[in-house]
Amino acid sequence: MRNPRIFENQPLSTGEAVTLSDDAFGHAIRVLRLTSGDAITLFNGQLINNSYGEFQAVLTDVGKKSANAMIGEFTEVDNESPLNIHLGQGISRGERMDFTLQKSVELGVNTITPLFTDRCGVKLKGERLQKKCDQWQKIVISACEQSGRCTIPIVKPAISLEQWLMQSTSALKLNLHPKAEQSIMALPLSHNRIRLLIGPEGGLSDEEIAQSKKHEFNDVLLGPRVLRTETAALTAITALQCRLGDIK
Known part of the structure; x- marks a missing residue:
């Protein structure tokens, strides 16, 4: 064994x-x-x-x-990607959120912020929210144990999308959007920090998309099909690692 x-x-x-x-x-x-x-x-x-x-x-x-x-x-152990990814993930129901966190850590994400959005179907606050965040952090630790990582990505406290968009950052800001004109694979090769926004089930509202643009997020496309939230996050992280990170 x-x-x-x-x-x-x-x-x-x-x-x-x-x-x-x-x-x-x-x-x-x-x-x-x-x-x-x-x-x-x-x-x-x-x-x-x-x-x-x-x-x-x-x-x-x-x-x-x-x-x-x-x-x-x-x-x-030196197996961390040269690309630093902060995932802003719209909170999804049940095991979908758990799955997204687990697999995103295996793929090399560094920070995760769960986001409350207009179409978020999960209602959590107070003690229940804290317990859920603690559970998410344990899922992240388990993913590190399995994947061989020796650094532990941080699950930050869940906040509103608006609060997250307003945070100051030097990272390239990306919003995964099925109607975007630019492919995620066409990004310039000069970036080593990414802030990636993924909507919940049902996606972001038109108002939230407009708000993300106001805060200088760039709409990017994965392909011609609409993906589930958990599929979108993992596919986008994989694409970023292929384009800018350690999957060559």
């Missing part, structure tokens, strides 16, 4: 022992049913000597409620 990658949100150092967090314990012991002596790979998303990477480790003292890990060799 290949030793699993597990995110451990605490300082890690070669030669030291750590007690696994509740989330790491649940994943390694309750889900994967690992025992003392089993090898695992730990990462914490923090810079180690100015590099991101992962540690080999061995489980010790595995009990019913806790387990330790002896930290071994550190290996630098």
Whole structure:
């Protein structure tokens, strides 16, 4: 069995022992049913000597409620794209949003902001919204464990589309629009930061599209067909990586 990658949100150092967090314990012991002596790979998303990477480790003292890990060799991992993508994603229903976040992280997105839009069918606020955001961040962490990433993309607090459009940024601003005249594959090759807007189910309203243009977002096209919101986001990120990022 290949030793699993597990995110451990605490300082890690070669030669030291750590007690696994509740989330790491649940994943390694309750889900994967690992025992003392089993090898695992730990990462914490923090810079180690100015590099991101992962540690080999061995489980010790595995009990019913806790387990330790002896930290071994550190290996630098350099698999981040040169393209920084901030995804503004209109919140979609049910598992569609979860799927979008999971796969966008696998494809290399760096930051995700869930957006409330005119056609957003999800009504969340207060404690329910905070729980949902926490769930989304856990999905992002799981996607990093699976995909081999050692940096953890941030799921920012959900805000209105208007608030997001008004944020100051030096990134190239793109709005995926099925009636745009410019192809996403025709973008100049000089950009390394992208702010990508994807509407929810049903897309953005005409007013929201006009508002995005007011804030200097460029309409771009993927092709002649209308895509579902989750398909649109992942296809656009893939196209951007092919055009400007690390998929060559």
